Amino acid sequence: MSIRGLRWGMLVAAVLVLPLTASSQAKRPVVIGVMGDFSGPVAPYSTASLQGAMIAMDEINAVGGIKGSPVQIKQYDDRNDPVEGVTLAKRLGDEVLAVIVASASSPTLSAGPVLDRAGIPFVTTVAANPAVTESGWKFVNRLHLSDRDQVERVVQYATENDRFTKIAILYDTSDYGVGGRDIALKALARRSLTPPVVEGWKQTDADFSSQIVKVKATGAEGVIIWGTVEGAVRIVQQMRSLGLDKVRVYGGGGLVSQKYVDLGGKAVEGTIATWAYVDPAVPRAKDLGDKYEQRFKRKMDVFVAQGYDALHVLAQAVDKAGQSPSDRLKIASAIRATRYQGAVGEVTFDDNGQNVRKIYIARLDGGKFVVVK
Amino acid sequence: MLAQVALNGVIVGSIYALVALGFVVVYRSVAMFNFAQTEYYTLGGMLFATLLVVGGVPFLVALVLTVAVGVAVGVLCERLAFRRLLLAQAQPVNLIIASIALAIVLRSIILLAWGPDARRVPSLGDDPIRLAELLITPQQAFIVAATVLAVAAVALFLHRTRLGLALRATASNRMVAGLMGVPLTSVLALSFGLSAGLGALGGILVAPILLAQFSMGQAILVKAFAAAILGGLASIPGVIVGGLVVGLAENVAGAYLSSAYKDVVAFAVLLLVLAARPAGILGGRVDDKV
Numbered sequence: 001m002s003i004r005g006l007r008w009g010m011l012v013a014a015v016l017v018l019p020l021t022a023s024s025q026a027k028r029p030v031v032i033g034v035m036g037d038f039s040g041p042v043a044p045y046s047t048a049s050l051q052g053a054m055i056a057m058d059e060i061n062a063v064g065g066i067k068g069s070p071v072q073i074k075q076y077d078d079r080n081d082p083v084e085g086v087t088l089a090k091r092l093g094d095e096v097l098a099v100i101v102a103s104a105s106s107p108t109l110s111a112g113p114v115l116d117r118a119g120i121p122f123v124t125t126v127a128a129n130p131a132v133t134e135s136g137w138k139f140v141n142r143l144h145l146s147d148r149d150q151v152e153r154v155v156q157y158a159t160e161n162d163r164f165t166k167i168a169i170l171y172d173t174s175d176y177g178v179g180g181r182d183i184a185l186k187a188l189a190r191r192s193l194t195p196p197v198v199e200g201w202k203q204t205d206a207d208f209s210s211q212i213v214k215v216k217a218t219g220a221e222g223v224i225i226w227g228t229v230e231g232a233v234r235i236v237q238q239m240r241s242l243g244l245d246k247v248r249v250y251g252g253g254g255l256v257s258q259k260y261v262d263l264g265g266k267a268v269e270g271t272i273a274t275w276a277y278v279d280p281a282v283p284r285a286k287d288l289g290d291k292y293e294q295r296f297k298r299k300m301d302v303f304v305a306q307g308y309d310a311l312h313v314l315a316q317a318v319d320k321a322g323q324s325p326s327d328r329l330k331i332a333s334a335i336r337a338t339r340y341q342g343a344v345g346e347v348t349f350d351d352n353g354q355n356v357r358k359i360y361i362a363r364l365d366g367g368k369f370v371v372v373k
Numbered sequence: 374m375l376a377q378v379a380l381n382g383v384i385v386g387s388i389y390a391l392v393a394l395g396f397v398v399v400y401r402s403v404a405m406f407n408f409a410q411t412e413y414y415t416l417g418g419m420l421f422a423t424l425l426v427v428g429g430v431p432f433l434v435a436l437v438l439t440v441a442v443g444v445a446v447g448v449l450c451e452r453l454a455f456r457r458l459l460l461a462q463a464q465p466v467n468l469i470i471a472s473i474a475l476a477i478v479l480r481s482i483i484l485l486a487w488g489p490d491a492r493r494v495p496s497l498g499d500d501p502i503r504l505a506e507l508l509i510t511p512q513q514a515f516i517v518a519a520t521v522l523a524v525a526a527v528a529l530f531l532h533r534t535r536l537g538l539a540l541r542a543t544a545s546n547r548m549v550a551g552l553m554g555v556p557l558t559s560v561l562a563l564s565f566g567l568s569a570g571l572g573a574l575g576g577i578l579v580a581p582i583l584l585a586q587f588s589m590g591q592a593i594l595v596k597a598f599a600a601a602i603l604g605g606l607a608s609i610p611g612v613i614v615g616g617l618v619v620g621l622a623e624n625v626a627g628a629y630l631s632s633a634y635k636d637v638v639a640f641a642v643l644l645l646v647l648a649a650r651p652a653g654i655l656g657g658r659v660d661d662k663v
Contacts, residue, residue, distance in 0.1 A: 039481075041588060043489030173633075199632045204592040206583040209381035210627025210635065217374050230491045230584060237582065241510045242377070243501050263493045263584060298490070 029072040030065070030323050032057075032314055033092050034307075035111065036102030036126065040080035041203040041228065044259070049102035049125040049307030050075060051296050052343075055288065056311035066319045071311070078103050080203075082110035089114035097323065098122065098331060100310045102303070105129035105175035112137055121332040123314060125306040128252065129179035133354040139332045141353040143306045143313065143344070145253050147180045149359055150274040151226070154250045155187035157272060157361050157373060158222050162248065168197040168220040170211055170235060172227035180226030180252065196220050201235075203228065208235045212242050222248040229254055233263040240267045248272065256362055256369050258299040268364060275362035275369060278305045278344055285343040302344070309342035316340060377507055378628045379621060384513045386620025387520040391575040392597035393604065393612040394524055395568040400606045401531060402540040402564035403459055403547070405468040409450065411590035411597060412479035413443050413569040417576025418585035419483060422492040439577055440570045447569020448562045450475055459561060462547065476590075484587045496581030516578045521613070523571060528609040540564055544607075599643050605656020614654050618642060 034053055036046025053073055061070045074096055078084045085107030092099055092115065099115060099122040101108050108127035115122050116137040123141045124132055130148040133140060158164050169184050171177035181198065188195055196218035199211040212235070215223055223239075225232045236249055248270065255273040264271075278285045278300070288308055289300040313335060321330035340347045348356050361373040392414055399407045417439050424435040454475045458468055498511030531537035542550040543560045551557045576589070583589065600619045604611025619639050626638030646654060 038489075039484060043484075043587075044491070047489050199627075201632060202636075204588065206579075206589070206592055207381075207385045209385070210378065210624045211632050213374060213378055213381065213628050230586065233491075234583060237499065241499055241501055241508065241513065241582070242381075243503075243508050259490065263491055265493065267499065298488075 027069055028323075029070045030315075030318055031072045031074055031096045032311065033074050033076055033096035033099040034102055035076040035078055035085070035088055035092070035099055035107075037080035037104060037107070038075065038077040041230075042080045042104040042126070044229075045104070045126045045254075045303045046102040048298075048301055048303035049100065049310070051292065052288070052300075052304035052307030052309075053100055053102075053311040055291055055295065056308045056315070060312070060315050066315055066323065069323060071315060073311075078107040078111070080104055080107060082106045085111035086114055089118075093118045093120050093325075096120075097318065097325065098314050098328070100125060100307065100314065102126050102307060105132070105179060108132055109175050112140060115139060119328050119332075121314070121317070121328055121335055123310040123335065125310050126303055127176070128254075129175045130183065131175075131179065133352040137353070139328075141313075141335050141338075141349050141355070143310045143347065143355050144302075145274070145357060145359065146354055147176075147183055147226075147252065150252050151180050151183040151224075152187050153274050153359050153361060154224060154252070154272070155184055155191075158224070158248075158250055159188075159191050159193065161373065162222065162272075164221040164248070165193055166196050166218065166220045166222075167193065167250075168215045168218065168223040169195045169199075170197075170208075170215075170223060170225050170227070171200050172203050172231055173200040174203055174227075177226045180224075184224050184226070195224075197223075201227070201231065203231065205231070206234060208238050209242065211235075212239050212244060215239070215247065216242060216244055220247060222250055224250045226252060229257060229260045229263065233260060233268065236264055236271070237267045253302065253359075257301040259301065261364065261367050261369075269366075271364040272372075273362055273364075273369070275360045275371065278302055282343065282345055284341060288343045305343035309340070309344055309347055312342060313338050313340055313347060374628070378624050380507050380509060382621035382624035383617060384509070384517060384620070385624065386600070386617040387517045388575065388579050388616070389593070389596050389600040389619050390604075390612045390616025391516075391520045391523060391578065392572065392593055393601035393616055394520075394527060394609070395571040395575070396597065396601040397604070397606060397609060397612055398527060398568040398571065399564055400544070400601075401609075402544050402560060403455075403468075404544050405455075405459075405465055406472065406598075407565075407568065408469065408472040408594070409454075409476040409479055410568060410572050411594045412476050412483070413447060413572030413590075414576040414593065415480065415483055415585075415587060415590035416446060417443050417573030418494070418580035418589055419487050419492070419576070419587070420573070421577040422494045422580055422585040423487075425494060426492065436574075436577055440573050443573025444566040444570040447572075448566040450479075450569070451561055451565035455565070456558070456561060459547065460557070480587065480590065487587060489587060491584040491586040492580075494580040494585055499582075510582075512581050516582075519574070519578055520616075523574065524609060524613055527567070527571070531609060536560075536563065596639070599640065603643055603646055603653055605650075605653030608653070608655040611653060611655035618646070618654070 089111035101124040105127040171181040251273040292300040317334035362369040421439045424430040496512040501508035600615035604615030622642045623635040623639040627635040
């Protein structure tokens with residue numbers, strides 16, 4: 001197209017678009033980005049949060065949106081790559097009003113500073129590394145547990161209730177696993193304990209026999225496994241294959257899911273894990289669970305609930321603070337001041353943006369997690 | 374402990390060898406590397422899981438059906454992605470890029486069809502059998518046995534049958550083989566179908582111990598690739614040697630150094646072997662007399 005043609009085209013486009021934007025000024029959608037890993041090892045978690053947010057979006061739009069503006073979700077795939085996380089974070093400010101970060105810890109920690117500097121409010125729903133809410137970011141809020149509290153509780157239970165002294169640590173080498181390992185090492189050190197084995201694995205690894213052989217050789221009584229459900233299931237099954245079915249398994253909140261039970265079968269019986277999660281007695285959780293199973297043919301887990309609550313929290317804040325990019329600072333403060341009855345229970349945030357929730361210890365008994373402490 | 378570590382290395386090495394065998398079959402017929410090979414492995418695992426768990430199909434029927442679908446997909450992929458390139462004597466690098474593209478397409482289709490979640494596949498047995506001080510589960514024993522059988526069957530096929538001869542002749546020189554009366558298009562379909570079937574079989578075997586998930590092929594690609602190269606790409610028994618070397622190296626390194634060094638040691642061994650024997654451990658020249 002020639003320059004002249006281009007000009008004409010732009011003029012025609014402007015004439016066509018102007019009346020549209022003028023008439024729909026009040027109904028311009030509120031666009032929320034959902035960033036996460038939709039094609040890599042963390043895809044099950046990010047996808048769950050995205051789907052939860054989609055249900056929330058439909059609920060909000062069914063009752064007229066936010067002051068008449070429909071909510072719209074835009075999906076961003078970081079492929080669990082921290083570099084991609086930064087690239088996306090740089091784009092997000094121009095394309096969306098606020099962000100739900102359903103990424104694992106590594107991309108969250110790389111995208112976080114970029115979003116924070118740009119002043120874009122974001123709510124994270126999957127990352128558990130403590131640094132997410134301990135880096136002094138003003139625009140972050142985490143609707144998920146921090147490993148600071150989870151690992152401490154697990155170590156406490158293993159040493160005080162089970163009275164174990166030989167506790168091995170296996171972690172995946174992402175920021176999630178490494179963050180968990182460091183807190184566990186410190187928590188054990190405070191009790192003057194040294195783990196007999198501290199070994200990592202890559203998230204894509206499938207064979208853990210060399211790590212397990214080491215655990216076996218040291219006679220560990222328990223093993224803290226900090227990684228994804230899939231990794232933990234593979235490890236526990238392979239422990240059983242190598243005759244280690246008496247060693248107690250400890251894990252984080254991610255393990256308390258139907259998926260862990262279904263994938264792990266009888267090998268994962270007796271697992272101890274932190275649990276702060278969806279109480280089926282909460283009406284909102286039950287309602288969400290029904291809607292979710294019907295629409296996505298999958299059992300609801302905590303990441304669905306957190307994605308769902310995250311969008312409702314954001315929508316509430318936008319409703320209070322305004323829908324323009326210039327309102328972002330007000331939106332961020334409104335999120336911190338949230339008091340909202342969600343699927344995960346009452347949602348509030350502390351001064352760092354960390355969601356405050358009670359953490360229970362649960363044990364897998366006969367295919368069901370039960371609260372033991 | 375060493376004996377158990379070695380046995381674990383053999384078990385993992387068998388998986389690498391079986392996947393590497395698929396690479397080698399294609400290499401032996403068209404002298405190209407098919408990066409989509411491990412996606413047939415993923416397809417095998419996912420389809421087998423679905424047939425067995427959701428469909429309630431009996432074990433053996435599910436196994437045969439899955440391999441058959443794998444073969445069909447392999448033939449189809451050859452027809453759609455590679456045939457024109459192969460018959461036009463395209464540059465090897467074009468073939469490799471085409472196979473990478475095919476791998477991405479297949480993986481995306483699998484992700485769309487099955488979603489991102491892992492699936493559990495019932496095994497032949499997870500409770501270990503004790504042999505002296507060594508532990509092995511029935512499923513693991515099944516993997517090792519099936520790998521040995523598959524490698525032997527493929528070796529016999531390539532070296533004792535006329536079709537196998539045609540395959541090898543095609544690798545040596547596609548144009549001359551065609552002129553000598555080798556039915557090129559059937560040979561191409563056969564070798565891609567066979568390698569895809571072997572890939573699917575690999576997925577079926579490991580799914581019960583490693584879970585079936587859309588990303589399982591990506592996870593094994595580099596290891597199987599290393600096993601194929603180590604064994605000498607053109608050698609069928611070589612894949613067993615290559616698979617075992619990679620499996621043993623990473624298990625010994627993981628157990629006696631640290632699991633952080635697992636991959637480092639496995640690939641350092643690969644570099645060392647290639648420096649000493651550029652054609653791989655059992656690799657000879659590809660242009661052998663056929």
